[in-house]
Amino acid sequence: MIEVKSLVKTYGHKRAVDGVSFTVRPGDILGFLGPNGAGKSTTMKMITGYIRPDAGTATVAGIDVAQDPVAVKSRIGYLPESAPAYGEMTVLEFLNFIAEVRGYRSCAERHDRVERALARTHLEPVRRQAIETLSKGYKQRVGFAQALLHEPPCLVLDEPTDGLDPNQKNEVRALIKTMAADRAVILSTHILEEVDAICNRIILISNGRVVVDETPEAFHARRPGARLDAIFRELTNADA
Amino acid sequence: MSQITPVFKREFLGYFRSPVAYVFLIVFLVASVGLAFFVGGFFKANQASLQSFFVFHPWLYLFLIPAVGMRLWAEERRGGTIELLFTLPLTTLDAVLGKFFAAWAFLALALALTFPLALTVGWLGDPDWGVIAAGYLGSALMAGAYLAVCALLSSLTKNQVIAFVLGVVVNLALVFLGWSVFNGLLSGFLPVAAVDFIANLGFIPHFDALSKGILDPRDFAYFGSVIALALTLNVVALER
Numbered sequence: 001m002i003e004v005k006s007l008v009k010t011y012g013h014k015r016a017v018d019g020v021s022f023t024v025r026p027g028d029i030l031g032f033l034g035p036n037g038a039g040k041s042t043t044m045k046m047i048t049g050y051i052r053p054d055a056g057t058a059t060v061a062g063i064d065v066a067q068d069p070v071a072v073k074s075r076i077g078y079l080p081e082s083a084p085a086y087g088e089m090t091v092l093e094f095l096n097f098i099a100e101v102r103g104y105r106s107c108a109e110r111h112d113r114v115e116r117a118l119a120r121t122h123l124e125p126v127r128r129q130a131i132e133t134l135s136k137g138y139k140q141r142v143g144f145a146q147a148l149l150h151e152p153p154c155l156v157l158d159e160p161t162d163g164l165d166p167n168q169k170n171e172v173r174a175l176i177k178t179m180a181a182d183r184a185v186i187l188s189t190h191i192l193e194e195v196d197a198i199c200n201r202i203i204l205i206s207n208g209r210v211v212v213d214e215t216p217e218a219f220h221a222r223r224p225g226a227r228l229d230a231i232f233r234e235l236t237n238a239d240a
Numbered sequence: 241m242s243q244i245t246p247v248f249k250r251e252f253l254g255y256f257r258s259p260v261a262y263v264f265l266i267v268f269l270v271a272s273v274g275l276a277f278f279v280g281g282f283f284k285a286n287q288a289s290l291q292s293f294f295v296f297h298p299w300l301y302l303f304l305i306p307a308v309g310m311r312l313w314a315e316e317r318r319g320g321t322i323e324l325l326f327t328l329p330l331t332t333l334d335a336v337l338g339k340f341f342a343a344w345a346f347l348a349l350a351l352a353l354t355f356p357l358a359l360t361v362g363w364l365g366d367p368d369w370g371v372i373a374a375g376y377l378g379s380a381l382m383a384g385a386y387l388a389v390c391a392l393l394s395s396l397t398k399n400q401v402i403a404f405v406l407g408v409v410v411n412l413a414l415v416f417l418g419w420s421v422f423n424g425l426l427s428g429f430l431p432v433a434a435v436d437f438i439a440n441l442g443f444i445p446h447f448d449a450l451s452k453g454i455l456d457p458r459d460f461a462y463f464g465s466v467i468a469l470a471l472t473l474n475v476v477a478l479e480r
Contacts, residue, residue: 048327074329084320086250088257100246101328146324 001026001184002047002154007056009042016042018208019056024184024201026153029176031199031216032188035236039208040188041081044156047186048078060154074102077152081159083143087132091123091142094131095149102150117145120175137168144172148179155179157187161194173198192228195219206236243330247338248345255346260311268304268350273357275300288365293357294375294451298415298443301386306407308347309390310400312339313478317398332475340391340471347383351376371453378450381463382443386411388470395477411443414466418442 002024009017017039024030032040045051047058049069058065065072085094095114104110118124121141126134131142140160147155160176161169169191176185177198189195195202195216202219204212212219212235223231255261272293276282280292316322325335361367390407397403416422418439427435439445446459 045323050323050327070329070331073327076327078324078327080320080323080327082320084324086254086321087319088254089250093253097246097250098328100249101243101330103329 001061002186003057003059004043004047005057005059007043007046007058008054009039009046009051010054015208017046017053020205020208020210021056022203022210022213024154024186026182026184027180028201029180029185029187029199030201030203031195032186032203032205033190033192033195033232034188034205036190038205038236040205041158043205044078044158044186044188048076048156049073074150075152076154076156077147077150079143079147079155079157079160081162083140085131085139085142085146088130090128090130091118091134091145092127094142095145098146098149104150113149117149120148121145122171136163137165140164140168140172144175153183155183155185155187157185159188159190161189161191169194192232195228204232204235211235243334244338244341247330247335248342251339251342252345255342261346264304264308265350265353268300269353271304272296272300272354276357288361288367290358290361290367290372290375291451293354294379294447297379297382298447301383302408302411302415305347305383305386306390306404306411308343309387309407310394310403312343312391313395313474314397314400314403318400326478332478336391336471336474336478340388340474343387343391344380344384347387348380351380351383368453371451374453374455375451378447378459381450381460382447385414385443385463385466385470388467388474389414392470392474392477395474414441415443418444418446420444 004023005021007017007020008015016037020039020043022030032044034040042051046053047060047065049065049072052066060072061075063071063075086097089097092114095117096110099110099113102113104113118127121144123138123141123145126138131139134142140163144160147157155176157176161172164172173194176187179185180198187194187199199216202212202214202216203210219231220226220228223234275296276290276293280295282292285292313322316325326332358367358372361372362369389410390403393406393410394400394403397406419442423435423439426438430438440462446462449456449459
């Protein structure tokens with residue numbers, strides 16, 4: 001579903017992404033791990049068509065993002081880091097805007113989609129509130145709602161539980177699990193338990209390169225009995 | 241191309257979701273009418289025309305339009321919503337045009353709200369309505385040209401203040417080129433043909449003609465070209 005081949009992105013002298021390749025199939029929940037600055041967000045931005053790669057290709061559902069970015073964007077639900085949204089709009093106004101851009105032009109269809117997204121993300125109590133007045137947890141959920149509004153075959157989530165309290169983290173993880181049924185999901189995270197909780201694959205990126213691409217079980221098996229962050233430290237320090 | 245509509249709607253209504261619109265409209269109306277009466281001697285001129293109203297527009301727009309244009313792209317970059325916008329299934333051109341037309345429509349609304357002035361002239365005298373209509377059209381076109389330049393400059397920076405200052409400076413240059421005082425200076429050491437050419441690169445000669453009721457296709461072409469060029473460069477700047 002999502003195929004990434006030898007992606008490269010350079011900023012000045014720094015190679016932020018240095019030949020990253022992997023594939024994500026429907027049903028995969030891929031955990032994207034790595035230290036800050038490793039190239040996770042940059043890779044996701046190239047897949048979603050926000051940044052142009054310097055080399056390599058990113059293909060979603062067989063479509064090359066460099067050839068037909070609009071077609072790719074209509075097949076992806078993307079939650080950027082910090083869940084940006086137009087703060088002066090209410091949740092309802094914002095989701096209606098997204099629905100309209102996503103192609104739901106008839107009032108009835110739009111209403112239906114928006115209501116479903118609100119229900120799934122438990123945003124009904126704040127639907128008429130301006131987004132800038134919402135708490136962090138609610139803002140994150142608004143980001144989610146816009147990502148899954150059009151029921152896309154692929155979800156790309158950049159730190160979806162960042163800044164949420166433990167209860168909210170649980171809720172979001174449960175939501176991701178239900179959404180992932182027949183979708184290709186990539187989520188980047190710093191929270192290693194999240195990887196155990198919901199991911200069925202791990203990719204560890206360090207200094208722009210893929211260091212590890214395996215299942216959580218295989219990852220644990222690298223050092224049986226060790227904590228995840230110890231394995232993480234070992235693998236990323238080796239490259240530093 | 242139909243993706244322009246949702247962007248347009250969001251932007252245009254967005255002006256009214258904050259005090260921005262109301263402050264701007266009030267300041268514009270007070271300033272434009274104030275200048276016409278207190279500096280232009282609107283009634284003293286004793287003419288059934290809006291000449292002493294239109295003559296100040298190039299100078300009025302110099303400060304007011306950068307205030308509208310500065311936030312077009314700089315705000316999106318600052319707030320991070322530019323990443324959301326450009327991962328939605330629309331082209332850069334859709335976004336540029338949607339935002340531009342929404343801002344232009346807002347300026348046109350501000351201009352239209354000066355209609356009581358026109359009605360007053362109609363009641364007190366017997367004006368040539370064609371000339372008045374041409375004046376409004378010319379002012380709207382000129383506002384579009386100012387705005388397109390400001391939108392381009394806004395797309396080059398994250399900082400709204402820089403966008404504002406650059407907007408004023410560049411538009412000032414374009415006004416100066418056609419300003420009679422500056423042209424007088426130039427004719428001291430340049431041939432008439434050269435001075436004329438330089439003058440016609442500026443806003444004032446083209447706007448003056450329209451506000452006098454002269455519908456010359458070359459003036460439409462001038463404003464159209466400025467707008468088209470600025471918008472094209474805007475798309476290029478965003479795609480880099």
